[in-house]
Structure formats: structure tokens, C-alpha cells
Amino acid sequence: MSRLIRAVIDTQALRSNLQVLKSRAPKARVVAVVKANAYGHGLIGTARALHDADALAVARIGEGIALREAGITQPIVLLGGVFTPEEMQEAAHHAFDLVVHNERQIELLENSRDRAPLVLWLKIDTGMHRLGFAPEASGAALLRLRQLPLAPREIRLMTHLASAEEPDDAMTRAQLECFSAVTRGVSLATSIGNSAGILGSSAALGNWIRPGIALYGASPFAHASAASLGLVPVMTLETTVMATHRVARGQSVGYGAAWRAERDTRIAILAGGYADGLPRNLAKAAAVLVNGERARLAGRVSMDMIAVDIAERTDVQVGTPGVIWGAGLPVGEMAAQAGTISYELLCGVPARVAREFR
Numbered sequence: 001m002s003r004l005i006r007a008v009i010d011t012q013a014l015r016s017n018l019q020v021l022k023s024r025a026p027k028a029r030v031v032a033v034v035k036a037n038a039y040g041h042g043l044i045g046t047a048r049a050l051h052d053a054d055a056l057a058v059a060r061i062g063e064g065i066a067l068r069e070a071g072i073t074q075p076i077v078l079l080g081g082v083f084t085p086e087e088m089q090e091a092a093h094h095a096f097d098l099v100v101h102n103e104r105q106i107e108l109l110e111n112s113r114d115r116a117p118l119v120l121w122l123k124i125d126t127g128m129h130r131l132g133f134a135p136e137a138s139g140a141a142l143l144r145l146r147q148l149p150l151a152p153r154e155i156r157l158m159t160h161l162a163s164a165e166e167p168d169d170a171m172t173r174a175q176l177e178c179f180s181a182v183t184r185g186v187s188l189a190t191s192i193g194n195s196a197g198i199l200g201s202s203a204a205l206g207n208w209i210r211p212g213i214a215l216y217g218a219s220p221f222a223h224a225s226a227a228s229l230g231l232v233p234v235m236t237l238e239t240t241v242m243a244t245h246r247v248a249r250g251q252s253v254g255y256g257a258a259w260r261a262e263r264d265t266r267i268a269i270l271a272g273g274y275a276d277g278l279p280r281n282l283a284k285a286a287a288v289l290v291n292g293e294r295a296r297l298a299g300r301v302s303m304d305m306i307a308v309d310i311a312e313r314t315d316v317q318v319g320t321p322g323v324i325w326g327a328g329l330p331v332g333e334m335a336a337q338a339g340t341i342s343y344e345l346l347c348g349v350p351a352r353v354a355r356e357f358r
């Protein structure tokens with residue numbers, strides 16, 4: 001069924017982006033981050049397309065359970081770990097890899113009655129100050145993990161960078177130095193880089209890379225486009241013209257009469273509003289593609305539709321296809337027009353927009 005608006009997911013682009021990331025870190029293994037419904041792309045379909053990734057990572061245990069229930073057998077990392085004995089039990093049942101970032105989580109492991117040894121990722125806070133053991137506490141934490149009644153299948157060390165998207169950043173250098181000081185002489189596998197770390201610095205990889213946004217074909221950097229990094233957009237938010245009409249010079253379009261025609265012109269109304277994940281606070285220069293060509297927004301984003309100025313174009317009529325972001329119009333551009341980042345736009349595409357995997 002063809003719908004007025006849909007998120008078309010290009011699984012070949014997903015795999016191609018995975019290869020680009022692998023080529024940046026040929027010796028590393030890959031944890032593909034599929035949290036937040038695979039950055040809005042659809043958790044299960046995306047995970048199935050990522051069968052070449054060595055592991056998947058999610059933020060919440062429910063996302064991991066959904067993957068297992070769909071028959072995904074790869075290792076699944078819970079980036080936040082577990083918080084209750086019940087979650088501990090569920091995690092063991094599903095053989096999740098656990099990030100361990102605080103003492104309480106070590107206690108849960110010490111008190112667990114489960115017999116299935118798990119992979120544990122000890123998280124070290126090298127400066128992000130969000131999750132993780134302080135560097136000076138990490139030795140003791142590691143010792144406790146090594147002395148667990150049920151020996152882990154493997155212990156790995158990880159950290160997360162706060163400013164890897166900034167070029168040649170002093171904080172990133174300090175975090176890398178800190179992590180290397182803590183892990184020096186410890187013969188355990190490591191993991192450092194998110195997308196920006198992987199693409200920004202060969203020093204920020206570790207044995208396991210953890211890409212998210214770059215897998216989906218968006219750039220983590222403000223200073224480099226996705227295309228310049230060899231990344232291909234995975235989601236194309238495709239829309240359709242619902243109506244066209246003329247407006248005379250001086251007439252307004254949309255709520256608040258916020259846009260007024262400076263000349264006689266034509267307007268096309270396209271499916272897609274803030275209830276479909278479009279940001280409402282777009283800059284005046286924001287544009288979408290109509291039949292492959294840019295058309296600027298005319299007036300405010302409504303709940304279900306937008307208006308664009310199509311001037312004297314004769315190729316646009318009811319049913320003409322459009323692109324809100326994706327192939328031909330990087331999501332990063334619309335994010336910039338809304339003063340936000342690609343992550344937020346992609347994650348914000350709600351369930352009412354059908355995902356079509358191709």
C-alpha cells in the first residue's frame with residue numbers, strides 16, 4: 001500500500017556504512033548501536049540487516065528482549081546495564097552483555113544465582129561525568145568483577161567520549177590519555193569510539209568500535225558532510241503532494257499567517273508535520289525536495305502537513321513525490337535548519353510513519 005508519508009529504509013546503505021566504519025578500524029570488532037528503535041529506523045528490521053556486526057547495543061533492557069524475541073542471536077550489549085535483581089535474571093536468561101558502571105551493579109552480579117557466565121563491560125568515566133567508575137576506583141571495581149562467584153565469560157573495558165565531534169579537541173585528548181593510563185598493563189579488550197571517535201581519530205578506536213549515527217548515514221560532525229565521509233543516508237522520509245494552489249502577492253499561508261507571498265506564486269501542500277517528526281522550529285531557509293528539486297517552506301509546520309513555494313513549476317501536482325530528508329537531502333541539513341542534530345530528528349520519527357525496508 002502506498003502511503004502519503006513513509007520512512008523508506010535502505011538496508012544496502014546500512015551495510016555499506018558498516019563497511020565504511022570497518023575500513024576505518026580494520027582490526028576492531030563492531031558493536032552496532034541500535035538503541036532508540038535503531039535511531040528511528042525500526043529496531044528489528046535494522047538489526048536483521050546488520051547480521052555482519054559482531055554485536056548489537058541497546059540502551060534499555062526492553063529493547064534487548066524485543067531483539068531476542070525476534071530471533072536475533074548476536075551478542076546484545078545493554079549500554080546502561082541492569083538495575084534490579086529481576087533485570088539481572090532477565091539479562092542472564094537472554095545472555096545479554098552487561099555494561100557495569102556502578103557499585104550497585106557489581107552487587108547485583110555478586111548476588112546473582114544465575115549459572116550463565118556473561119560478558120561484562122566495565123565502564124570507566126574518563127571525563128564525560130555521566131556513567132562509569134572514576135579512574136581511581138576502576139582498579140577495585142575490576143578486582144571485584146574478577147572475584148565474582150560466577151566468573152564472567154569475559155571482561156572488557158570501555159569509556160565514552162564527550163566531545164569527539166570537535167576537531168582536535170583537548171578534552172578528547174585528555175580522555176584518551178586517561179583511558180590509556182587506566183588500561184595500561186591490563187590485558188583486556190577495550191572500546192572507546194562512537195561514530196565521531198571512529199571517524200575523527202585513529203587513537204579513539206579500541207578493540208571494539210561502537211558506531212551509531214554513522215551507520216545510519218548521517219555525519220556526527222558539523223564540519224564534515226555525510227557524503228564527504230563516504231556515508232549513504234539509510235532513511236528517506238518520502239512524502240506526497242496533497243494539494244496545489246495559487247496565492248496572490250500579499251496573501252498568507254498557514255497558521256499565524258506567518259508567511260506571506262512576495263509575488264504571485266503557487267503553493268504545494270505535502271504530507272508530513274510535527275506529528276510525523278518534522279521539527280516545528282525550522283529556519284526560513286528550510287527546504288524539502290519536490291520531484292527531486294528543492295522547494296522552500298512557506299509558513300509554519302502543521303501537525304500533518306507542510307506548505308512549500310513551487311513558483312511556476314509545472315511538474316508538481318497532486319500525487320507528486322517529495323523527500324523531507326534522506327536521499328538527495330541529508331538529514332543533517334534539516335537538523336541545522338532546526339538548530340538540532342540529526343540524531344534527534346531520526347529518533348523522533350513516530351510509529352505512525354510506516355517503515356518500509358528495501
Ligand SMILES: *Cc1c(COP(=O)(O)O)cnc(C)c1O
Nearest residue numbers: 033079160194195210211212213
Ligand atoms: C549511543 C552510544 C554510542 C553511539 O554513538 P553515536 O554518536 O551515535 O555513534 C556509542 N556508545 C555509547 C555508550 C552510546 O551510548
